[in-house]
Amino acid sequence: MPPLNLDDFERRALPTLLEYATIPCLSPSFDEAWEANGHLNRAADLLADWTSATLPSAAVRVHHLTGRTPVVTATIEATTPDEGTVVIYGHLDKQPPLGEWSEGLDPFRPVRRGDRVYARGIADDGYAAFSAAMAVASLVEAGVGHPRVVILIEASEESGSEDLEAYLDYLVDELADVQLLICLDSGALSYDRLWVTTSLRGLVNTEVTVSVLERGLHSGSASGVVPSSFRILRELLERIEDATTGHVRLASLHAAIPPEVRDAARATTDEFGDVIANEMPTLEGVRLMGDSPAERVLRQTWYPALSVIGLGGAPAPAIAGNVLRPFTTAVLSMRLPPPVDPNVAFEAIAAVLLDEPPAGAKVTLRATNTAQGWVSPPLAPWLATTLDRASREQFGAPAGFTGEGGSIPFLASLGQRYPGVQFVATGTLGPDSNAHGIDEMLDLPTALRVTNAVATLLEAFTHRTEEPR
Numbered sequence: 507m508p509p510l511n512l513d514d515f516e517r518r519a520l521p522t523l524l525e526y527a528t529i530p531c532l533s534p535s536f537d538e539a540w541e542a543n544g545h546l547n548r549a550a551d552l553l554a555d556w557t558s559a560t561l562p563s564a565a566v567r568v569h570h571l572t573g574r575t576p577v578v579t580a581t582i583e584a585t586t587p588d589e590g591t592v593v594i595y596g597h598l599d600k601q602p603p604l605g606e607w608s609e610g611l612d613p614f615r616p617v618r619r620g621d622r623v624y625a626r627g628i629a630d631d632g633y634a635a636f637s638a639a640m641a642v643a644s645l646v647e648a649g650v651g652h653p654r655v656v657i658l659i660e661a662s663e664e665s666g667s668e669d670l671e672a673y674l675d676y677l678v679d680e681l682a683d684v685q686l687l688i689c690l691d692s693g694a695l696s697y698d699r700l701w702v703t704t705s706l707r708g709l710v711n712t713e714v715t716v717s718v719l720e721r722g723l724h725s726g727s728a729s730g731v732v733p734s735s736f737r738i739l740r741e742l743l744e745r746i747e748d749a750t751t752g753h754v755r756l757a758s759l760h761a762a763i764p765p766e767v768r769d770a771a772r773a774t775t776d777e778f779g780d781v782i783a784n785e786m787p788t789l790e791g792v793r794l795m796g797d798s799p800a801e802r803v804l805r806q807t808w809y810p811a812l813s814v815i816g817l818g819g820a821p822a823p824a825i826a827g828n829v830l831r832p833f834t835t836a837v838l839s840m841r842l843p844p845p846v847d848p849n850v851a852f853e854a855i856a857a858v859l860l861d862e863p864p865a866g867a868k869v870t871l872r873a874t875n876t877a878q879g880w881v882s883p884p885l886a887p888w889l890a891t892t893l894d895r896a897s898r899e900q901f902g903a904p905a906g907f908t909g910e911g912g913s914i915p916f917l918a919s920l921g922q923r924y925p926g927v928q929f930v931a932t933g934t935l936g937p938d939s940n941a942h943g944i945d946e947m948l949d950l951p952t953a954l955r956v957t958n959a960v961a962t963l964l965e966a967f968t969h970r971t972e973e974p975r
């Protein structure tokens with residue numbers, strides 16, 4: 507089967523991908539009025555129409571469960587004896603712009619510079635629907651045998667895939683016997699090989715509010731007498747995290763790191779150097795956490811870590827008055843090692859935050875987002891061989907394997923629903939791709955190579971039983 511070239515991809519997929527890039531289809535967490543605004547539905551219809559045109563033999567549908575974001579599926583029946591379904595997964599919802607983009611760039615007006623295109627959601631994860639359909643189309647058009655494929659594009663991923671479980675129930679007959687899941691929403695350490703994700707961290711977000719007064723008071727009269735809600739919050743956070751080192755104090759939020767994971771981290775940094783440090787636009791003089799490059803890989807992929815991602819109850823600096831504020835709210839985002847159950851983690855966090863509040867302050871909290879982490883099951887021999895071959899053919903280098911610091915809740919969920927399913931989590935989110943940050947970028951040659959690798963996987967899937975197990 508001749509692989510697609512960049513011309514094919516640009517001619518057939520890029521115009522519609524660029525159109526998709528203009529739609530501000532933010533995930534529901536960032537657009538409460540998403541249903542009225544209609545952007546997610548418009549993006550779903552656009553992808554569905556393009557997929558129908560690209561894969562005329564596919565059954566393409568946009569599903570709308572009541573009150574939930576849409577899901578697009580494209581099902582292509584097998585041309586070889588039916589041996590189960592390959593699901594190719596991506597998502598169409600986007601993160602918000604985050605802030606001002608650099609000179610000449612705009613989140614919703616795509617800009618091409620050389621072989622790179624800049625726009626929000628183009629790499630995370632807009633390209634996925636296009637790569638998936640182009641990969642299948644290349645097999646169909648070349649008359650190469652392929653398995654039954656369901657392309658599944660959801661629209662709540664950036665909100666913790668809150669609608670996905672309902673759709674997995676609803677689509678159970680459509681998905682049928684899932685044997686292989688190809689997830690096109692993951693990362694890459696470099697653009698010189700196919701990167702396969704071996705683990706993902708979990709996540710639990712907690713919104714905590716510390717209240718001390720019925721209303722704000724002149725700080726000249728209240729300070730020194732009424733305890734500050736911010737100071738009490740600091741004290742509460744210290745129960746979770748050592749402010750000096752960033753070490754997470756709760757034992758149940760840690761997991762034993764397998765020796766092979768440590769070995770892989772060392773091998774990666776031996777080859778690529780301080781990969782994690784190189785990704786970070788750290789200001790001069792700022793010292794990173796972790797004693798060595800390999801330790802930083804582990805810290806990013808297997809350690810719990812706290813980020814305070816939102817604050818409430820305080821005015822903007824320009825209008826700050828001398829007031830002792832009645833309350834402070836913080837959103838605590840805790841990344842979790844892959845095996846840790848986010849519900850167990852939430853219970854542990856809630857227990858220490860609610861235990862005997864300092865100064866008798868009123869503390870309330872709720873979990874706002876949870877995601878189970880994931881550890882890849884061992885690869886079947888045919889799959890390991892094929893990934894390596896696809897990487898060598900497309901990139902000229904062997905496949906790379908690494909953990910990721912982010913979360914894709916779908917993988918854990920699918921693993922639970924379909925025990926024995928094989929996973930390939932890969933993607934185009936490499937250096938400078940800036941997913942979730944400003945100036946998000948898709949590297950077109952990488953998107954093309956990933957597309958061709960998917961086609962190789964689909965073709966090899968139909969021959970997999972011929973190989974010795």
Ligand SMILES: [Zn+2]
Binds near residue numbers: 630
């Ligand atoms: Zn994504």
